[in-house]
Amino acid sequence: MSGSDEAPRILSYRAALREALIEELERDPTVFVMGQDVGPFGGVFGVTKGLTEMFGKSRVFDTPISENLIVGGGVGAALAGARPVVELQYADFALIAMDEILNKAAKWRYMHGGGQSVPLVIRAPEGILGGLGPEHSQSLAQYFWGAFGLKVAMPATPADAKGMLKAAIRDDDPVLFLENKSLYNRRGPVPTGDYVTPLGVAATPRRGKDVTIVAWSRMVSVSLQAAETLAAEGIEAEVIDPRGVRPLDLNAILESIDRTGHLIVVHEGPVTGGLAGELIAQVVEKRFNSLKAAPVRVAGLDAYVPQNIELEPLLTPDANAVVEAVRRTLARQPG
Amino acid sequence: MPMTEDQLLKAYRIMERSILVEQAILRFIEDGSSRVLLHSGRGQEAIGTGACAALRDDDMLFYSHRGVTQLLAKGVDLEALLGDFLGRVGGATGGLGAGIVHAVDASKGLMGSSGTLGGGFVMSAGAALGAQRLGDDRVTLHIFGEGSANRGTFHESANAAALWKLPMIWLCENNGYSVSVPHREATSVEDVADRAKAYGMPSKIIDGQDVEAVHDAVAEAVERARGGGGPTLIEAKTLRIRGHYEGDPQTYRSKDEIAQARLKDPQKLVAERLISRGRTEADLADLRAAELALVEAAAARALVSPKPGAERLYEGLLAPRSAA
Numbered sequence: 301m302s303g304s305d306e307a308p309r310i311l312s313y314r315a316a317l318r319e320a321l322i323e324e325l326e327r328d329p330t331v332f333v334m335g336q337d338v339g340p341f342g343g344v345f346g347v348t349k350g351l352t353e354m355f356g357k358s359r360v361f362d363t364p365i366s367e368n369l370i371v372g373g374g375v376g377a378a379l380a381g382a383r384p385v386v387e388l389q390y391a392d393f394a395l396i397a398m399d400e401i402l403n404k405a406a407k408w409r410y411m412h413g414g415g416q417s418v419p420l421v422i423r424a425p426e427g428i429l430g431g432l433g434p435e436h437s438q439s440l441a442q443y444f445w446g447a448f449g450l451k452v453a454m455p456a457t458p459a460d461a462k463g464m465l466k467a468a469i470r471d472d473d474p475v476l477f478l479e480n481k482s483l484y485n486r487r488g489p490v491p492t493g494d495y496v497t498p499l500g501v502a503a504t505p506r507r508g509k510d511v512t513i514v515a516w517s518r519m520v521s522v523s524l525q526a527a528e529t530l531a532a533e534g535i536e537a538e539v540i541d542p543r544g545v546r547p548l549d550l551n552a553i554l555e556s557i558d559r560t561g562h563l564i565v566v567h568e569g570p571v572t573g574g575l576a577g578e579l580i581a582q583v584v585e586k587r588f589n590s591l592k593a594a595p596v597r598v599a600g601l602d603a604y605v606p607q608n609i610e611l612e613p614l615l616t617p618d619a620n621a622v623v624e625a626v627r628r629t630l631a632r633q634p635g
Numbered sequence: 636m637p638m639t640e641d642q643l644l645k646a647y648r649i650m651e652r653s654i655l656v657e658q659a660i661l662r663f664i665e666d667g668s669s670r671v672l673l674h675s676g677r678g679q680e681a682i683g684t685g686a687c688a689a690l691r692d693d694d695m696l697f698y699s700h701r702g703v704t705q706l707l708a709k710g711v712d713l714e715a716l717l718g719d720f721l722g723r724v725g726g727a728t729g730g731l732g733a734g735i736v737h738a739v740d741a742s743k744g745l746m747g748s749s750g751t752l753g754g755g756f757v758m759s760a761g762a763a764l765g766a767q768r769l770g771d772d773r774v775t776l777h778i779f780g781e782g783s784a785n786r787g788t789f790h791e792s793a794n795a796a797a798l799w800k801l802p803m804i805w806l807c808e809n810n811g812y813s814v815s816v817p818h819r820e821a822t823s824v825e826d827v828a829d830r831a832k833a834y835g836m837p838s839k840i841i842d843g844q845d846v847e848a849v850h851d852a853v854a855e856a857v858e859r860a861r862g863g864g865g866p867t868l869i870e871a872k873t874l875r876i877r878g879h880y881e882g883d884p885q886t887y888r889s890k891d892e893i894a895q896a897r898l899k900d901p902q903k904l905v906a907e908r909l910i911s912r913g914r915t916e917a918d919l920a921d922l923r924a925a926e927l928a929l930v931e932a933a934a935a936r937a938l939v940s941p942k943p944g945a946e947r948l949y950e951g952l953l954a955p956r957s958a959a
Contacts, residue, residue, distance in 0.1 A: 332768050358768055364798070366791035369757045373795065376761020379746055380695065382769055384761075399751055404758060412739045412747045413728030414951030448952045472954035 308459070308489035316458040316490045317347045317423075317479065320465035321385065323494070325355050328383060331469060333360045335370055335387030335423075344389055345425055345484050367393045371400035371422060375408060375474070378420040383469060390436045391426035391478055394443075405474035406449035417472040421465070427518060427568055428616060429481035433607035439569035439600070441478055441516070441545050445578050451475040451499050452545040456520035458488040460543060463497025471499060478544075480517040480568075500547030504556070508536035511626050512556040515541060515566040516575060519617065523566050526622035537626060545575065553579070554587055561592035564625050568616050571599035593632040598625045638850050640912055642688050643905060644922070646846045650680040650902040651923050652713070653704035655930040660720050664881060668938065669721040671881075676701040678844075678876035681901035682808050683708045685849025686776060689857050695744045695766070695775040697759040698736075699808065701875075702748060705778055706736060710743040713929065718937040725940030730947050744773070753786025755779060756805075760792040763803035763866070774860040775803040776853070781870070782813025784827045793868070797834040800865035804856040807868065808843060810875040815887040828870035836866055843871030844901045847908070874899055 311319070324331050333348060339362035342349030351360040363370050367388060374386040388394055394401055401422065408418050428437045444452045451473050455461040461479070468475035505520065506527050515523040520541045527537040538556050542549055557563055563583060565576035576597040583595060598617045605615060638646070657677060663669050676683070683705030687696065690709070698705040706716060711727070718726030719736055727738030739747045746762060749755040759777035766773040783789070784807060796803055807828070813821045824830065831838030837859070841848045849871055856867035874896035878885045885893070906919055 330769060364791070364794055366795060368788050369760060369791040369795050372754070372757025372788065373761030373764055373792075376746075376758040376763070376775075377765030377768065378761075379758070380762040380765030380769065380773070380775075382765040384765070399754055400757060403751055404749065404754060408747060409954070410951050411728070411731065411750065412737045413726075413731060415739050415741070416747065417954050451953075472956060 308491045310487050311458050311490040312484065313455075313458045313461045313479070313486045314345065314347055314484040316462035317465055318349065318351075319490070320462045320469070321348065321351060322354065324466055324469045325351070325359060328469075330381060331383045331385060332358070332377075333385045333387070334363050334374070336363055336365055336389045338362060338387050343387065345481065347423070348387070367396040368400055371397040372404055374420045374422065375400060375404045375418055378418045378474070379408070379416060383419045385421040385423060385469060388422060388424040391424035391440060392435050392438050394422075394424055394440065394476070401450070401476065402447055406447045410449050418474045419472050420474040421468045421477055422474070423477045423479060425481045426478045427480040427482055428605055428612050431607055431609035431612070434604040437605035439517070439567065442569060442573060442575045442578070444476060444545055447546065449473065450546060452478065453499055454478045454480070454517045454544045456483070456517050456541050456543070458486065459490045459495070460497055460503070462490050463495045464499060464543065466494075466496045467499050470496070475499065478517070482518050486521075499544060500549055501543065502549035502552035503541045503543055504538065504552065505541060506537065506539040508538035508560070510536045510560055511538070511562040511564060511630065512553065512560045513537050513539045513564045513566060513622065513626070514553055514579065515539060516568075518568055519566040522617065522619050523622050525619040526626065529619065529623050530626055535626060535630065550582055553583065557583060557587050558590050561590055562629050563591065563595040564598055564622065564629060565595065566598045566617060566622055567600070569600050570602050571597050572602045574599050593629045596625045596629050598622050636851070636854055638688065638847050640909075642850070643846070643909055643912070646684045646688060647902065647905045647909060647919065648922055648926055649684045649704065649708050650905060651926040652707050652930060653680050654902065655926055656703055656707070656713070656717065659717065659930060659934045661881065663721060671720050673720070673881045674701045674879065675877035675881065676704050678874045678896050678900065679808055679810060680704040681846040681904070682806065682843050682849050682871045682873060683778060685846040686778065686806055686853040688850050689854035690744070690774070690776060692742070693744050694773050694857070695746045695762050697746050697755045697762070697775070697777040698748050699778045699780055700748060700752070701780065701808070702736060702778065706738055706745065709745055711738050711740060711745060713933040714937050717934050718940055721937055722942060723937055723940035724943050724947070725937060729950070730943030752780070753783035753788050756786065756788040756792035759803060759805075760796050760801055763796065763801035764799065767799070767802055772861050773802070774857050776806060777803065778806045778808060780813070781807050781809035781818060781827050782816070782821060784830070785813070785822060793830070793834045793836065796866040797836045800863060802860040803866045804853060804860060805866065805868045806853065807870045808873050809870055810873045812875060812879070812888070814879045817887070826870060828868055831868040836868055838868040838870065840870045840872065843873030844899045844904060846901060846905055876900075
């Protein structure tokens with residue numbers, strides 16, 4: 301972490317992202333922002349509000365409804381020497397632009413012999429937020445475990461939203477930047493100044509000796525809430541936020557498991573084929589002997605997100621689910 | 636602006652070089668030097684040659700998978716190109732390639748190629764967008780086959796390119812076949828160029844066997860693009876002499892048709908033009924001999940380079956400064 305001598309202010313996750321964009325647009329004339337409704341309208345989730353007025357239409361502008369072009373055009377512009385920040389209006393639309401994300405952004409450097417950089421940021425709002433339904437609510441970071449030329453960032457706090465977006469824009473590799481929609485209004489301290497948070501370094505927002513809880517994005521605060529409840533029962537949970545999928549700070553997780561012997565993995569998307577499975581595989585391969593019980597997945601149900609807002613909370617884990625999982629896994633402890 | 640005699644001489648040499656490179660690759664396939672996948676551009680050499688003659692070094696090229704001539708015309712290093720086909724460390728991709736060439740060279744504006752057909756439309760539009768937003772006057776040329784114009788990416792890119800007046804030229808090589816499927820069975824219109832009207836984009840249909848026709852049309856489009864006049868779609872009608880790939884049985888077309896294609900060899904036309912301008916057969920024979928020596932020497936050097944080992948597989952996944 302760098303920057304910041306002054307005291308942090310309280311900002312929303314949305315405002316922190318917007319501040320990062322403004323600072324990077326001011327700092328680097330090769331940065332531009334494009335996407336559907338990101339211009340005068342300010343983005344469906346308001347992150348780019350006022351930016352066209354501040355920086356002009358040539359640097360912050362609307363695109364047609366053309367997801368292949370938004371991502372692929374961003375890759376091409378990056379190859380030409382720009383640092384584009386493109387917005388997919390919903391992360392679900394990454395599925396439309398998968399050829400551009402996986403075959404172009406992620407592979408261009410590699411398949412062309414390593415001589416070209418693709419300094420592109422793809423911002424994409426993911427997750428469940430109030431009745432948006434099956435095609436506008438998904439958490440799909442798990443699809444990118446195997447995108448070896450891509451970085452995948454998932455900020456969980458306003459401070460990380462700012463610091464990680466600035467790092468992503470400065471990175472020479474393409475970064476898929478997954479913002480959880482339910483966090484946009486979340487408020488928290490954000491350092492002032494040129495605050496940059498390196499990608500691929502896990503955060504440990506709570507230390508504990510009894511169990512390791514690895515959680516991504518919105519599930520970080522859910523897990524911290526669970527840890528409070530557990531603390532009242534005398535169980536000290538350590539909460540680790542990998543801050544993304546690629547690169548993965550596996551060492552931070554392994555080091556924690558060496559101390560606790562227990563692993564709970566929490567994420568919003570469906571449990572099957574989800575983020576937890578691959579992480580647990582990596583942990584078990586490396587630390588089978590450190591584990592005192594089988595790792596546990598606490599994740600979304602294996603179903604699609606319905607449009608019915610009243611059903612939404614039934615789909616994803618809450619703090620109680622995490623608490624229950626911790627109690628169960630500790631009860632299984634041998635001896 | 637018509638081609639100068641020097642430009643025509645260079646075109647003749649580039650075509651000869653391309654023919655010889657493909658022959659060398661076929662020889663490598665025969666003698667087992669390397670397991671190469673070649674999509675021959677034999678018969679289509681006038682297009683890349685004429686088009687690149689109208690570009691500056693710093694103009695950007697996204698080439699097609701049938702692109703040996705295109706790469707050579709834009710100035711790819713010959714040894715690097717051959718080394719790539721041979722899968723050698725000294726090749727353009729450091730040994731990762733062996734067929735669908737992915738050579739890049741920023742100093743020559745060689746930007747690369749999409750492995751998925753039609754994947755290049757959004758990329759080339761993006762490069763043009765990048766140059767436009769950076770405020771420089773580079774133009775982008777994208778050469779593609781007519782079959783790939785049926786991808787949705789064509790529509791998204793054409794709309795945006797015309798809307799934003801992107802400095803780019805789309806050059807369609809219409810050789811009549813989408814792999815094995817004849818044009819009329821895959822495409823709703825006879826001329827891909829007709830589609831330009833739907834985007835308010837100027838277009839032109841040209842004889843893709845005529846290097847001067849290609850050059851003139853591209854030069855006009857480059858001038859328009861560089862002057863802020865936006866994109867142009869050029870459709871070059873051409874003929875594929877060999878199969879889609881080496882080993883393609885070509886059961887979908889007649890031997891007569893292939894023989895007809897050979898009669899319209901674009902290099903022969905350049906030779907006629909040069910002779911009509913006073914060059915002799917002996918002059919041309921000298922040029923061919925010089926190219927042969929060049930290609931043979933480069934091939935010999937390329938073959939000396941080692942094949943990559945397993946360690947190569949992990950190299951270049953991420954940028955050097957951020958790679959773990």
